[in-house]
Each structure stands twice: as C-alpha cells, then as structure tokens.
Amino acid sequence: MSNNHEVLVDVQGVDRVFRRGSEEIHVLQKLDLQVRQGEFLALMGPSGSGKSTLLNLIGGLDRPSNGSVAIGGERIDGLNDRQLAAWRARHIGLVFQFYNLLPVLNAQRNVELPLLLTSLSATQRREHAAAALDIVGLKDRNTSFPTQLSGGEQQRVGIARAIVTDPTILLCDEPTGDLDQKSGDEILSLLQALNREQGKTIIMVTHDPHASHRASRTVYLNKGRLLAENPE
Amino acid sequence: MKFAGLIWSNLKRRRLRTALTVLSVLIAFLLFGFLGAIKQALVGGVDLTDANRLIVRHRVSIIQTLPVSYMNRITRIPGVVSVTPFTWFNGIYQDPKNFFGSFPVDPAGLLDMFPEFSLPAEQRKAWAETRTGAVIGRGLADRFGWKIGDRIPLNSPIWPKAGSSETWEFDVVGIYDAGKKGADTSGFYFRYDYFDEARQRGKGSIGWYTVRIDSPANSATVAKAIDAEFLNSPAETKSESEGAFAQGFAQQFGDIAAIVLAILAAVFFTILLVAGNTMAQSVRERTNELGVLKAIGFSNERVLAVILAESFLIAALGGGLGLGLAVMLVAAFAPSLATYLPGFFLPPGQLAIGAVLIVVLGFVAGILPALTAMRLRIAEALRRSA
Ligand SMILES: Nc1ncnc2c1ncn2[C@@H]1O[C@H](COP(=O)(O)OP(=O)(O)OP(=O)(O)O)[C@@H](O)[C@H]1O
Ligand SMILES: [Mg+2]
Secondary structure, three states: OOOOOEEEEEEEEEEEEEEEEEEEEEEEEEEEEEOOOOEEEEOOOOOOOHHHHHHHOOOHHHHHEEEEEEOOEOOOOOOOOHHHHHHHHEEEEEEOOOOOOOOOHHHHHHHHHHHHHHOOHHHHHHHHHHHHHOOOOHHOOOOOOHOOOOOHHHHHHHHHHHHOOOOOEEEEEEOOOOOOOOHHHHHHHHHHHHHHOOOOEEEOOOOOOHHHHHOOOOOEEEOOEOOOHHHO | OHHHHHHHHHHHHHHHHHHHHHHHHHHHHHHHHHHHHHHHHHHHHHHOOOOOOEEEEEEOOOOOOOOHHHHHHHHHHOEEEEEEEEEEOOOEOOOOEEEEEEEEOOOOHHHHHHEEOOOOOOHHHHHOOOOEEEEHHHHHHHOOOOOOOOOOEEEEOOOOEOOOOOOOOEEEEEEEEEEEOOOOOEEEEEHHHHHHHEOOOOOEEOEEEEEEOOEEEEEEEHHHHHHHHHHOOOOEEEEHHHHHHHHHHHHHHHHHHHHHHHHHHHHHHHHHHHHHHHHHHHOOOOHHHHHHHHHHHOOHHHHHHHHHHHHHHHHHHHHHHHHHHHHHHHHHHHHHHHOOOOOOOOHHHHHHHHHOOOOOOOOOOOOOOHHHHHHHOOOHHHHHOO
C-alpha cells in the first residue's frame, strides 16, 4: 500500500438491496468504484441516493447483496461478522455527522476506545490518544466530556478517535453536516492536512459543494450509479 | 480488565437509576442473609443433635413427669450406656419476659452426656461442692451480665419453693461455653438434689431422661425396648432419637422456614425484574452508542460481554454489600437475640448460596438485553443517531 497510484478500494459490480416487507429497494446497482491510495474522495448525491450505504460497504459495516469489495487487495465481502469486526478495528477510521462520542467518557478516553481492541499497554494507549488529540489541536481538552465541548471540538475528538489506530482509510459521513461554516472549514482543513501531510486515504460523503472542493476528486451517486460529473 | 473503565462509566451514566437498582439488590440480599440466620436459629438445632442420644419422655406429653425410679430401670436395658434426668423448671428472673431455659439436673451426668458443654475443671468441682450451685451458658451470662459468685433469684410457676419464700436462689459457680458453633449457651442448670428436696410438690418426679446408647444403629431397637419396659405402667414412655425430638420441635418452625423461603423467592423475582428492566433500558437508550462500538471494531460477542459484565457488576455490588451488611447486622444482633434465638448466625453455606444467587441474578437480568445488543445491526443502529 505504499505506492501512491495503487488502487486501495476496489468496488466491483456491487448491488445492495434492502427489503421492506414485500418491497425490494435497490439502493446500489452494479456499482463500480476505485479509489487510489492517498486520494481524498468526495462522494455527493441527493438524500437517499445510497451514499451512506456505499460507505458502509467500503468500511465493512455491511455486506453487498452482489458484487465484490476489496480493500488493499483483500476481499472483505465474504468475511463473517467476527472477522469483519477485527478487520474494521485494524483498517477503518470512522467520522460521523453527529460525532457519536460516548457521553460517559471524556475526550481522552473516547479517543482511547479503539485502542482497547489492540495489544497496546495502558501507557501506550494513553500516549497514542494524547498524540491524536494533539494532531487535532485539542491536547488541552483531554479531560473534557463531550457535553463540555462545542460541535467543532467534538468532531475533532471524533477525528482523533478515527485516526488513533492509524487506519488504512478514513471514512467520513457528512463530517461537517452539523457544523457552522467556520467550524466546518476547520474540520475540512484538518482532513486536508491529514491527507496531504500524512498521506491518509479519505472518502468523505458531503452535501456541501464547498466541502467537495477540498477533495482531490468528487464522484456523484445518482439512482444507484456513480457519475464523474454532477448530473444537475 | 482494560474494559473495566468502559463498563464502570456506563453505570455512572444514570447515577440515580444505578443507585436505586443497586439499593434494591442490596436490600434483597440483606433480607436473604438476615432471614437465613433466623431460619438457621429455628431449624439449625437439628444439625447439632447427637445420634447417640435418645430422649425418653412421658407418652402423653413433655409436660407430664416420669418417676425418678425409671433411671435405674432404663440403665439396665441392653444398649444403654448412661442416663441422666432433665426437668423443665420454667425459671423466671424478675419479669416473665426474661425467659430462658432452666433445668434441674445431675451435674456429673449432664456433663458426661453433653461433651459439647465445655466447663473448666475447677468449676465442675465447685458445682459438686455447692448444693445451691448453678452452671449457666456464656450467652445467658452475657445477656444479664452474670458472673461467677452472683446469687440469682428465680421464680417458677410450676415448681414453687417450699418454705417461707417461693423464690429460689442459686449461686453461679460456673459458666460453660459451646464446643460447636451455633450450640445453645442460653441454658441455666442447677442441682436436682437441691431442687427435689426444696420443691413444694412432685418430689421424686422427672421431666424426661436423656439416654446415651452404644451405637446409632441400635437407636430404634433400644427406644422400643425402653417403651416396652414401661408399657402398662401409670407413666408410659415415648422414646425417640434426639434428632427426631429436635425435628419435632423444629417442625413447629418448619412452616416459618417455608414462609421465609416464599418471601425470599418473591423478593428475588422482583429484584430480577428491577435489575432486568434497568439493563433493558440501559441497552435501549444507547442503541446508537452500541452501534458505534461495533463500527469501531467491537465484535458482537464483545458487546454481549460488556453488557453482561455491567449486569454482573450491579448484582455483585448490591449483593456483596447486602451480604456484607447482613453479616455485620447478624453479628451485632446475635448477643441480644442469643436467648430467644440461640444459634442465630449466618452459616457459610448460606453465604455460598448468596454468592451463587449473585451470579444467577447478574446473568438472568443481563442476558436478554445483552443478546439484543449483540444482535444489533451496525448500519441500523447508526441510522438512529439523529
Ligand atoms: N437497513 C435498511 N433497511 C431498509 N432500507 C434502508 C436501510 N438502509 C438504508 N435504506 C434505504 O436506502 C436508501 C439509501 O439510504 P442511505 O442512508 O444510504 O442514503 P444517503 O444517500 O446516505 O442519504 P442521506 O444523504 O439522507 O444521508 C434510503 O432510501 C434508505 O431508506
Ligand atoms: Mg447518509
């Protein structure tokens, strides 16, 4: 995965069908997507077009109804729940629209959470979490609880939690969707810096054209298929 | 153990709810421990009996007396090793509510019959030399603060003293301890010879005999032989093993033990609902968080374990505190209850059952919510974020 032109995410012929009673909803149809190592991809599309569904498939949170998903050359669509959980812990960092921090843990311990699944010692976990909080500029807020932080700050903690395990890919689902312009811009700058300075591969779902300008490439999801151009 | 912090902090999420749940569990286990000690006091006496001993009493009831002459006749029956007489004195100290067991006995015979009474040699000697001497249990001595050398006035509604005063006076010459835990040390024993000589009426009569036999295996045969000996006499006898006698006595409390059990069962069922509801609520209200844990890489089994651990923690906290408190309370109350409820203590077996109940409670209360959490599908759990 060191080669910058190597295909990291390889989605081929993917269908995702949901059942709602007797009705079948074809959210993704014969979808192909390749993302190269080191890319910062923006994924846009109308609400309900399946952006989160696609992100979930890439992140191993869900499995396709048909087709294959390979990350770094490894097929993940055939893994069982337990294997997928272990795989996610190693390869995926997730950033959510509503931050999804655990309210009962302070910033430091929220960031340490994914490290509980590693073999790191308590001291190492603390050091790694402190380093991640430093990267997102919240070194001094490590003992604050989520309710004591602004939205932008909570999202920074969310990003620190996502990068603390040094994952292969960072998946962000509308990371600025709940933030004002200024905080949103700060988050985007942070993601951009992670992409440029640390070479993190990032896939970001967004509704905001401004946000997509920060990415190195933008794709549009429409009626279950991907387009390189905005259809509107 | 690195997940301990996560589990603990989840309990702090709703401090009041956790505190109330732990408190309910605590009270249930306190009740369990306390009632366990009461039950032990009521029916535990059966365990302290000696299969080598028989009780020979009047066939009609324990209140009727037997002639003193039976002693020699019982001694001659094959299989009988020794015989000693007892009589129910019903001594009252100052006030009828100051109740304890009091018996005129043959000192040497008593101590020989009950090796579990431990009495220093010089006190045995003093008893043999003091006609009005009495030997009392440690529990009784503690209850009234009686010491060796004290003179104790007792009245008996059954056996008034002859002479100018009906009040008996005894000199405490010894205090016995129990060789076995839970053994009764609330007894007041004094000399039969003094009693028989000084009582107004009923001279030469005995309440019942305790008989030592050569082997427990012969207990039925010997009992039958004794009863046959006195068949068709004015005072026919009924002989049974000490265990059966104690059992018959405890039978009166058997119903209480059953009621105690029923109460405990109801309490634990309620507690199960309380703890189960707490766990179910706690899982329901953090569906989204559980989705996040799974998304981060927690396996389904790990999520199940985390929720179960929370349930165990609540059960262990409440149960541990409750049992601990019960041990302390029982120890604190035991001296003041010693005379009404000798043998009032929390047997280790009861604590072991308590420990098992803690585990069962933790599991049963937590398993359904834990399975719900385990089966949560990530994508759906996360969709509930907004
Ligand atoms: N588990 C599910 N069961 C049934 N239908 C589902 C499920 N998950 C998603 N869907 C449906 O799939 C479609 C795509 O959902 P998805 O969340 O991927 O959209 P989205 O592009 O992320 O929308 P938004 O921009 O609003 O977040 C929607 O119609 C949704 O109702
Ligand atoms: Mg979405």
